[in-house]
Amino acid sequence: MGVLTQLVQNLRQRISRPLQYYYDVCVRCGACIDACHFYSYSRDPAHIPAYRVMLAKRLTQGGNGSNELVRWYRDLGMLDGRAVEELEKAMWECTGCRRCAVFCPFDLDTALMISAGRYTLLQEGIGPEMIAEIGNAEVSKGEIIDMIKDFYLEQVKSLEARLQEEFASDLQIPVEKEGARVLYVPLVGEHAIVPAAKIFHAAGEDWTLSLFTATNHSYFVGDMAKAKQAARWIVEEAKRLGVKVIAYPECGHATRTLFSFFEGWFGDEIAGIERVNILQLVADYLQEGRIRVQPGTFDVPLTYHDPCNLGRNGGIFEEPRLLIRSVATDFRELTPNRELNWCCGGGGGLVAAPEMKEVRMKAGRKKVEQIQRTGAKWVVTACENCKAQLRDLNEHYKLDVEIKGVIDLVADALVL
Amino acid sequence: MEVVAFLFYYITPYIAVAVFFGGIGYRLYRWWKRPPVTSHLSLYPRPRGRAGRLLDALVDVFTLKGLLRVNKPLWIGGFVMHLGLLLILIGHIRAFTDFYFLWDLLQWGEEQQHQFSAVAGTIAGILFTVPLFYLLARRWSGPVKWLSTPEDYFLLFLLITIALTGFHMRLLTRVAVDELHTFFRGLATFQWQPAPTSTGTAFIYHFAFVQILMVYFPFSKLMHTIGGMFSKMVARS
Ligand code: HEM
Ligand code: SF4
Ligand code: SF4
Numbered sequence: 001m002g003v004l005t006q007l008v009q010n011l012r013q014r015i016s017r018p019l020q021y022y023y024d025v026c027v028r029c030g031a032c033i034d035a036c037h038f039y040s041y042s043r044d045p046a047h048i049p050a051y052r053v054m055l056a057k058r059l060t061q062g063g064n065g066s067n068e069l070v071r072w073y074r075d076l077g078m079l080d081g082r083a084v085e086e087l088e089k090a091m092w093e094c095t096g097c098r099r100c101a102v103f104c105p106f107d108l109d110t111a112l113m114i115s116a117g118r119y120t121l122l123q124e125g126i127g128p129e130m131i132a133e134i135g136n137a138e139v140s141k142g143e144i145i146d147m148i149k150d151f152y153l154e155q156v157k158s159l160e161a162r163l164q165e166e167f168a169s170d171l172q173i174p175v176e177k178e179g180a181r182v183l184y185v186p187l188v189g190e191h192a193i194v195p196a197a198k199i200f201h202a203a204g205e206d207w208t209l210s211l212f213t214a215t216n217h218s219y220f221v222g223d224m225a226k227a228k229q230a231a232r233w234i235v236e237e238a239k240r241l242g243v244k245v246i247a248y249p250e251c252g253h254a255t256r257t258l259f260s261f262f263e264g265w266f267g268d269e270i271a272g273i274e275r276v277n278i279l280q281l282v283a284d285y286l287q288e289g290r291i292r293v294q295p296g297t298f299d300v301p302l303t304y305h306d307p308c309n310l311g312r313n314g315g316i317f318e319e320p321r322l323l324i325r326s327v328a329t330d331f332r333e334l335t336p337n338r339e340l341n342w343c344c345g346g347g348g349g350l351v352a353a354p355e356m357k358e359v360r361m362k363a364g365r366k367k368v369e370q371i372q373r374t375g376a377k378w379v380v381t382a383c384e385n386c387k388a389q390l391r392d393l394n395e396h397y398k399l400d401v402e403i404k405g406v407i408d409l410v411a412d413a414l415v416l
Numbered sequence: 417m418e419v420v421a422f423l424f425y426y427i428t429p430y431i432a433v434a435v436f437f438g439g440i441g442y443r444l445y446r447w448w449k450r451p452p453v454t455s456h457l458s459l460y461p462r463p464r465g466r467a468g469r470l471l472d473a474l475v476d477v478f479t480l481k482g483l484l485r486v487n488k489p490l491w492i493g494g495f496v497m498h499l500g501l502l503l504i505l506i507g508h509i510r511a512f513t514d515f516y517f518l519w520d521l522l523q524w525g526e527e528q529q530h531q532f533s534a535v536a537g538t539i540a541g542i543l544f545t546v547p548l549f550y551l552l553a554r555r556w557s558g559p560v561k562w563l564s565t566p567e568d569y570f571l572l573f574l575l576i577t578i579a580l581t582g583f584h585m586r587l588l589t590r591v592a593v594d595e596l597h598t599f600f601r602g603l604a605t606f607q608w609q610p611a612p613t614s615t616g617t618a619f620i621y622h623f624a625f626v627q628i629l630m631v632y633f634p635f636s637k638l639m640h641t642i643g644g645m646f647s648k649m650v651a652r653s
Contacts (some may be wrong), residue, residue, distance in 0.1 A: 017450040018457060018650045024443065025643035028568055029494070030560035031487050045562035054563070075565035101459055104481040105476075105494075106644040107651035109457055142609035264454025339460060340486075 003124050004084065010123060012060045014116035022108045023057055026050055032110070035103035036091050041362045049100035049110040058083065084126070091117035092127050093359055095347035096220075097308035102339055114348070119222035126290060127221070127355035135218030139226050142233035145211055152211060159190055164199060168416060176241065177208035178309050183243040184278070185210040185234055187252075187384055192249045195411035198281055202414050203290040207247075210237055214254035215384070219261075220349030228265045233256060235266050238273055245274045247281050250405050252309030252347065252383035259314050270390035271359040277310065279382055282410055283319035286326060293327050297413035301330040302375035302404075302416050304337075305367070305390065307383030308347055312339035320382055320406045327413040342366040344381075346389025357392070364393045366383045382406045424624045425611050429603055432627035439634025440642070447646070469652035477645055493547040493554070500544030502581075511596045530590070535622050537586050546577040548572055571636060574629055581622035589616045602604045 015023070028050055033039060038047035045051050047362035054075070061074075080373055096111040121127050126338050141148075153175060153390040160173040173193065174180065184200070185205050193209065200207045214231050249256045253275045264272055285291040304324055310316040317338050334341060345363030351355045367390070371379055379390055379401050390403045463472045475481050480498075484491040509515070512535065519529055552572045555564040585591055595612035602609030612619055633639070 003648075015450065017447060017452045018647065020447055021448045021643050021647040021650065024447075024637070025640045025647050027637050027640050028560070028565065029490060030554070030558075030563050031483055031490055033559050033563075034486065043559070045559075048559065048562055050563055073566045073570075075567075101651060102482070103486045105460060105480055106647045107482075107641060108647055109651065112453075112457065260456040260458070261454075263456070312460055313458075315458075315462070317461065341645040397546065 007084070007120055007124050007156075008059050010120040011056060012118065014120060015060060016112075016116075018109065018112055019116065022053055022110075022113065023061075023108075025106050026108055027040055027052065027106075028054075029105065030098040031105055032103045032108075035100040037095075037097075037099075037345055037363050037366045038359075041365050044089075044092045046086050047093060049104075050108075052094065052110055052117075053108075053113045055083070055087050055090050056113055061197040075180075076363055087117065088121060088126050091121055092356070093363075095308070095343050095345060095350060095363070097343035098313055098346055099308065099340070099343055102312055111284060115222035118220075119224075122221055122223075128349075128355055130353050131217050132221045132223065134352055135216070135221060135223065135226055135230070138213070138215065138217060138230040141212060142229075142236075145233070149211060156193075156209065159193065160197075163194065168196055168201055171197060173197050174208045175211065175392070178241050180206050180208035180241060180243055182207040182239060182245045182281070183210055183234075183238050184208070184246050184247045184249070185212060185214040186249055187215060187251055188213050191405075192251075192384075195405070195407045196249065196278060198411040198414060199285070199407060200292060202292075202416060203285040205285075205290075208241060208243070210234060212237065214248045214251050214258075216254055216257050217349055217352065218248060218255060220352075224261075227257065227261070231262065231265060235262070235270055235374060239269070243273065245276060245281075246270075248277050250278065250382040250384060250387075252307040252385055253349075254312075255316075256309040256313050276318075277314070277316055278407060279310070279319040279323065283322050286323065286410075291410075292415040293410060293413040294415050295326060296329045298378075298409065299326040299330060300328075300377045301332055301372065301375055302328055302378035302380055303332045303334055303374045304406075305334060305344060305371075305379055305381040305386060306338055306341040307381055307386045308341070308343050310382055311341060316382075320380075323406050323410050324380055328407050332372045332376050334374060342359065342370055344386045344393070345390045346385050347394070351385050351388045351392075359392075360389060361392065361396045364396075368393055368397045368399065371401065376401065378402050378404050380404045380406055382407060421611075423621050424620055424627065426603070426608055428624075428627055432629055432630040436630040436633055439631075440639075443634050443639055444642070447643070456653050457650050458653055462652050469649070473645060473648040473652055476648060490554075493550045494575065496543050497547035500542070503536070503540035506542060510593055512600050513597070514593065534539065534586065540582075541579060541583055541586065545576065545583075548576050548579065551629050552576075558643070567636065571632075571638070574625060574632075578622060578625045578629065581618050581625065584618035585615050585622065589614060589618070591615050 030050070032049040036047055036049055046055070091114055094111070094114045096114055098109060098111050101107050101109045118127060122129070122132055144201050156175055160171065163171050182205055184196055186209065216227050216230050218230055234246065246258065248258050258275050262275060286293065304320055307319065344367045345360050350360050381387060381390065382405060387403050387405065393399065394401055394403060463469050480491055483494065486488050524532070554560050555568060592612070592614040595614055598609045599612050
């Protein structure tokens, strides 16, 4: 019982104003049922968005001491081991895609409850700890950055040398460049640096590469204090170098933190620093004529998957379409698309948790059907999570497609 | 029985009004007390500017256009029910005062007023009641049953009961609005007047159930009337 009491107490403290609206406003109409890709395969009530919140509400408002009649009337149920098990499923088998919020007539946001619930559960050791550990590593990176910096700079230098040979002899990958206009924050690995470096070079952009990575796994587990700390390193770097723009790579959740959380976290500290996703930057280059691409470079049938965190949670709908259409001839939309697009099933940090693989594959079924209906050979998207999930789906369901990034396409079609 | 009727005529209405407004105030206070979040919880695409977002939320509240896009049967059920409810609420202004201006403008006598009310009231009643049965049926079958709590059934039954007792008066008796005016003005000024007789016994049941609804309103999901607008603004912050 000890764990349960602690859990209830912690969860109660995390009920913010929007969550209280959720508790009080939800009419249990079920419009959100059709939104969730988990429920679509499982028909399990614990996957119904509103039901997930009802489970949490049971914990925070019920309690075994409360009147039995009241408990029956409001369906508060009993607090026992089963309740915790159900809650665990409800909180972790969710990608935080917020498709349900679009379906809800009151725009109630289940993902907000998930965030609070995950944090409380993990404090009791319930859930995939892997995600939290990656988050911790992102936080401590800032503390040890001086120790790993030289090694990192060396790697960047060798990458630069390679690109000078393969792409353009005067290409540069500046790091720690004071007074640069754009601070570009990559992901782990060179795949997020290479196409960006080519495009920045072509556009003649005054940019500098961040020492950090944009991903923020603490955000996935609802640990906002750590999420803020991981983001702080980037803000400090941006201020130290005096950049005008922070640009995030093709990564959904990181971009969401940048767009939706930075202002609340850092307030005046980031006033005057523009925050953009690389898609917006590159779309601007193209429209301003700063870069040129070879139209019709790709004639395979291809489609675009709107990452939840860039689309309905970030407002980036048209930039990727503009970019894709500028280089491809046979672009096909998924149905539904944009803010109604089905989640790929890999968000919410789930791709980082090996034990979630099986669930992920089932949750991706809707996506698979959508892709098959278009007959596309390439699936283009702009989120690291989505790409990993789509690759897994491709293999699992033998889709026989290739997964591409939007800026990879642009970089490969550049005319220098 | 006499005593109970007396209570519902002259005593509990005050309690009902007090609890209704007091309760709503309490719920607003509870919302306000909760810590707000500092992040933007916007859903996109969203309109530009504060005014644009407010307007968009209002349009959605009155048309439920977001629901229309994703769930047409529920939209029809929900929209028609709420439309009927709105018309009924407007119609009930006649219980307390009258549309004198309108009648003067149309130069309608008492008979025409009555006939108009009868037709309009019956239509509004049907718009309200029929969807309630649909919403009830939805809860019994299909996945919505997982979400349904006794509270949900109770509310639907309560609304249906109120509607049926209302129909009883509308269809089986001929209500004299003057009587209602006298009675309600008496209540409002604490100078009690005799209860209406033209309405038959249905009135006291109708009146009592409405009071139950008013007392229950602030403590039920009916708070979506107010909170729905708030949560919509959160999604447009
Ligand atoms: C601004 C005012 C209101 C708005 C925007 C609104 C909106 C909605 C929406 C979107 C639903 C869910 C979907 C549906 O069943 O259509 C709903 C359900 C409901 N509303 Fe309202 N509503 C409002 C006022 C009211 C009022 C004043 C009442 C009653 C006194 C009411 C009673 C109900 C009931 C009982 C349900 C649940 C239906 C069920 O159980 O399935 N609503 N409302
Ligand atoms: S759509 Fe919204 S109001 Fe309806 S059950 Fe789901 S969360 Fe509740
Ligand atoms: S956020 Fe997405 S995964 Fe989570 S409950 Fe809503 S629809 Fe389902």
